[in-house]
Amino acid sequence: MTPPQEEVVAPAAAPKRPVGRTASTRPSATTSSPAATTPQRGDAADDGAHPVVLSISGLVKQFGDTVAVDGVDLEVRRGSFYGIVGPNGAGKTTTLSMVTGLLRPDAGSITVQGVDVWQDPAEAKRAIGVLPDRLRLFDRLTGSQLLYYSGVLRGLDPATVKSRTADLARAFGLDDALGRLVSDYSAGMTKKIALAAALIHSPRLLILDEPFESVDPVSAANVIEILQRYVANGGTVVLSSHGMDFIQRVCDHVAIIVQGKVLAAGSVDEVRGTGTLEERFVELAGGRKSAEGMEWLHSFSD
Ligand SMILES: Nc1ncnc2c1ncn2[C@@H]1O[C@H](COP(=O)(O)OP(=O)(O)OP(=O)(O)O)[C@@H](O)[C@H]1O
Numbered sequence: 207m208t209p210p211q212e213e214v215v216a217p218a219a220a221p222k223r224p225v226g227r228t229a230s231t232r233p234s235a236t237t238s239s240p241a242a243t244t245p246q247r248g249d250a251a252d253d254g255a256h257p258v259v260l261s262i263s264g265l266v267k268q269f270g271d272t273v274a275v276d277g278v279d280l281e282v283r284r285g286s287f288y289g290i291v292g293p294n295g296a297g298k299t300t301t302l303s304m305v306t307g308l309l310r311p312d313a314g315s316i317t318v319q320g321v322d323v324w325q326d327p328a329e330a331k332r333a334i335g336v337l338p339d340r341l342r343l344f345d346r347l348t349g350s351q352l353l354y355y356s357g358v359l360r361g362l363d364p365a366t367v368k369s370r371t372a373d374l375a376r377a378f379g380l381d382d383a384l385g386r387l388v389s390d391y392s393a394g395m396t397k398k399i400a401l402a403a404a405l406i407h408s409p410r411l412l413i414l415d416e417p418f419e420s421v422d423p424v425s426a427a428n429v430i431e432i433l434q435r436y437v438a439n440g441g442t443v444v445l446s447s448h449g450m451d452f453i454q455r456v457c458d459h460v461a462i463i464v465q466g467k468v469l470a471a472g473s474v475d476e477v478r479g480t481g482t483l484e485e486r487f488v489e490l491a492g493g494r495k496s497a498e499g500m501e502w503l504h505s506f507s508d
Pocket residue numbers: 207208209269272273274292293294295296297298299300301
């Protein structure tokens with residue numbers, strides 16, 4: 207992917223209010239392809255216990271001749287663990303970059319808790335914690351300095367930042383690394399410190415682009431448990447991933463994006479139907495490619 211073009215930093219944190227987990231997220235009722243046969247849940251749009259936290263409508267983004275995002279509609283309700291999947295180049299990162307205010311859409315609208323991300327970015331971003339795909343961190347800071355900066359920038363007082371930093375470092379297994387420069391971290395450690403920075407202000411909505419890439423299985427399990435508890439207490443997670451097993455196991459809702467369009471969206475069970483999510487994904491993404499014509503690879507250069 208290509209790095210986002212525009213960046214804005216949110217100034218303050220939203221208070222956390224514990225609310226029970228829902229199974230009633232209603233993603234886009236209309237999808238932008240004939241392949242969108244997935245039934246949608248019929249829960250009311252004004253479900254008071256689980257209001258819509260994120261609403262995406264008619265989102266479009268084009269880069270030259272490439273239509274990266276082609277009319278995406280999605281709704282995510284409070285307490286959802288929402289997975290976004292799609293083949294390489296499908297438009298996931300472009301969509302999430304527009305949702306988080308990092309990339310300006312060509313058309314469409316995005317609201318977070320009813321606030322338009324592009325009309326009132328500062329207000330919308332108070333509610334969002336972001337793990338961007340291409341990490342742009344201040345990596346000449348130590349881990350501890352980065353978390354301090356992230357927390358104070360979000361309006362937390364230093365004592366709160368200090369205590370949350372200790373909690374996050376313990377949870378992510380970064381205690382021993384906090385005093386080292388982030389530029390010296392491994393890929394997985396960098397991902398984890400960036401995730402910690404996204405969490406520190408206890409946002410209402412977490413947008414995580416491929417959060418488990420390069421993260422070891424034990425750390426991933428810890429992070430998943432943290433996210434599950436966050437969701438169980440009223441937080442909302444939207445993440446992109448290529449891990450179908452993970453999405454099927456952990457997420458309650460999923461959208462499959464192919465060539466910039468949502469081809470299926472709904473609860474994981476609705477989308478996968480009678481097969482696995484991976485089978486549904488392969489079906490919608492156009493099936494496997496043939497390895498024929500690659501015989502030269504077995505000729506070996508020596
Ligand atoms: N800044 C940019 N300039 C030109 N083309 C871009 C830019 N950003 C993304 N694209 C193109 O838009 C399309 C969607 O890219 P995007 O990064 O959103 O896909 P993705 O679903 O996140 O892919 P992956 O799973 O590989 O990360 C691709 O064709 C990509 O080349």
